[in-house]
Amino acid sequence: MVNFDSRDPGTPAADWDASGIRNAPPFDLSGFTGLLVVGAHPDDETLGAGGLIALATDAGIPVHVVVVTDGGADGGDDTAERRSAELREALDELGDGIEVTELGFPDGGVLEHRDAVGAALAQILGNADAATLLAAPWTGDGHRDHRVAGDLVLEHAGGRTVAEYPIWAWHWGDPAEMPLPVDRLRGVRVDADRKRRAISRYPSQVEGPEPMLHAGVVEHFVRDREVFVVSEPARSGLRRDYFERIYERREDPWGYVDRWYEQRKRAATLGALPSEHYECALEIGCSIGVLTEQLAERCAELVAVDVSARAVERARERVGDRARIAQLDATASLPEGPFDLIVLSEVGYYFGDALDDVLARTVDALAPSGDLVACHWRHPVEDYPLSGDDVHARLDAWGLTRLVRHEEADFLLEVWSSDARSVAQREGLA
Structure with missing residues (x-):
C-alpha cells in the first residue's frame, strides 16, 4: 500500500484538473436498475460517489448504501455513533429514500475480518438485481480498508458492472505519473454544490484544529465531475x-x-521461471490451486484468482495461508500490482474478445523487471472461444522480450519479460 499522511498538503485539485483526467469519457448510466454503493468508512460513499448517488435518486433509481466499518478509529467512545448519524444526514442531502446498511466492523480492521466482511457483502450483492450498478473504493487507493473492501466487491460482483471511486489517490497521487488506469476511467457530471453540502454533514471529519479531511482534501471532491475506474462484465467469453x-x-x-x-507440464512451467524467487506474484485462473501450491514456495507473496467460487474454495483448502486466493473475474479487473511474476496458465482462451483487455491490465500490472509466463493447451476444444496459439500470438504482440519458448504438440509454454537479460546474465555468468 501507499504511505501517505492526510495532514500533508497533498496534490492540489487544480493539478488534477489541469491534467485533463476529469475529461474522461462519459459513463453511460442507462440500463441500470439500481445503484449499490459500498464504502469502507462513513463518508467514503459521499466523497467518492455522492454525485452519482444524487443522480440516481433524481432519476428514480433505487440506491442502497453499505458501509463496512463504524468509522470509530480516529476519535473517542462516541465517534462511531456520531459518524453513523453524520452518514444519514449526508445521504439526506443527496436524495430521498436511500437504503442504508451499516455492517459495523472495526475501523482499520477490514483485512483482519476479511472473511466475515466478504460473507456479508456476498449476501447483500447476491440479493441485488442483476442490472444493479456497483460502486466501491478503488483497490489502488492506498488505504488498506479501501483496498480490501474494493477487492471483495469485485470478488462478489457476479458479472455486474463495478465503478471504483478513488479517494486518497487524489491526495497522494501525481498526475504526471498517473496512478489511475487511464483506459478504464469514466466520468459523470454532478452537482458540486449539493455534494459540498453533503460533505459538510461530516463535521467529525472536516472540522477541528487538525481535521482528517482538511480543505485541500475536500477540494478534490467538490468538482463538477466524478471519476470512476469502471470494470464491465465479460464479453463473449465463457x-x-x-x-x-x-x-x-x-x-x-x-x-x-x-x-x-x-x-510434467507443471514441472516445465516452474522450471521455465527465470528467477528462483519472486517477491510478489499473481496467478490468473488458479483453479483448485495445484500449481498455486508450488508457486507459493517460490514467492514471498502470491495472489491467486479464479472466477469460480467452487474452485476458489478448493484452492484455499489446498494452499491455506501460503497465498491470498480470491474469486475474481479477470475480464472485469485484476488485483492492483505491480507484480514481478504473473502466471497465465490454461485460462487465456476462455476470455474471448475480452482477452485484449485482460492482457492490457496484465501488462500494466507487471513490475518494470517482471516476468510473464503463459502455458496453454493447443488442441481444439469446441467450447473455447480461442485457441492456445491465438492467446500466445496476442501476448507476443505486446512487445515484451521472449526469454523462453517451449513448443509441443500438446501445449505451448512461453516466458516474456520487461527485463531482456537471460537467466545467465541475471546470475552474472554471461
Whole structure:
C-alpha cells in the first residue's frame, strides 16, 4: 500500500484538473436498475460517489448504501455513533429514500475480518438485481480498508458492472505519473454544490484544529465531475456459471492432481521461471490451486484468482495461508500490482474478445523487471472461444522480450519479460 499522511498538503485539485483526467469519457448510466454503493468508512460513499448517488435518486433509481466499518478509529467512545448519524444526514442531502446498511466492523480492521466482511457483502450483492450498478473504493487507493473492501466487491460482483471511486489517490497521487488506469476511467457530471453540502454533514471529519479531511482534501471532491475506474462484465467469453457447473460435477475436472501430463507440464512451467524467487506474484485462473501450491514456495507473496467460487474454495483448502486466493473475474479487473511474476496458465482462451483487455491490465500490472509466463493447451476444444496459439500470438504482440519458448504438440509454454537479460546474465555468468 501507499504511505501517505492526510495532514500533508497533498496534490492540489487544480493539478488534477489541469491534467485533463476529469475529461474522461462519459459513463453511460442507462440500463441500470439500481445503484449499490459500498464504502469502507462513513463518508467514503459521499466523497467518492455522492454525485452519482444524487443522480440516481433524481432519476428514480433505487440506491442502497453499505458501509463496512463504524468509522470509530480516529476519535473517542462516541465517534462511531456520531459518524453513523453524520452518514444519514449526508445521504439526506443527496436524495430521498436511500437504503442504508451499516455492517459495523472495526475501523482499520477490514483485512483482519476479511472473511466475515466478504460473507456479508456476498449476501447483500447476491440479493441485488442483476442490472444493479456497483460502486466501491478503488483497490489502488492506498488505504488498506479501501483496498480490501474494493477487492471483495469485485470478488462478489457476479458479472455486474463495478465503478471504483478513488479517494486518497487524489491526495497522494501525481498526475504526471498517473496512478489511475487511464483506459478504464469514466466520468459523470454532478452537482458540486449539493455534494459540498453533503460533505459538510461530516463535521467529525472536516472540522477541528487538525481535521482528517482538511480543505485541500475536500477540494478534490467538490468538482463538477466524478471519476470512476469502471470494470464491465465479460464479453463473449465463457462465463462464471460455465465453470461452476464443471466444478459441481467433478472435484478436479482436468485431472491436475493425478495425470502425469499435468504433473510434467507443471514441472516445465516452474522450471521455465527465470528467477528462483519472486517477491510478489499473481496467478490468473488458479483453479483448485495445484500449481498455486508450488508457486507459493517460490514467492514471498502470491495472489491467486479464479472466477469460480467452487474452485476458489478448493484452492484455499489446498494452499491455506501460503497465498491470498480470491474469486475474481479477470475480464472485469485484476488485483492492483505491480507484480514481478504473473502466471497465465490454461485460462487465456476462455476470455474471448475480452482477452485484449485482460492482457492490457496484465501488462500494466507487471513490475518494470517482471516476468510473464503463459502455458496453454493447443488442441481444439469446441467450447473455447480461442485457441492456445491465438492467446500466445496476442501476448507476443505486446512487445515484451521472449526469454523462453517451449513448443509441443500438446501445449505451448512461453516466458516474456520487461527485463531482456537471460537467466545467465541475471546470475552474472554471461
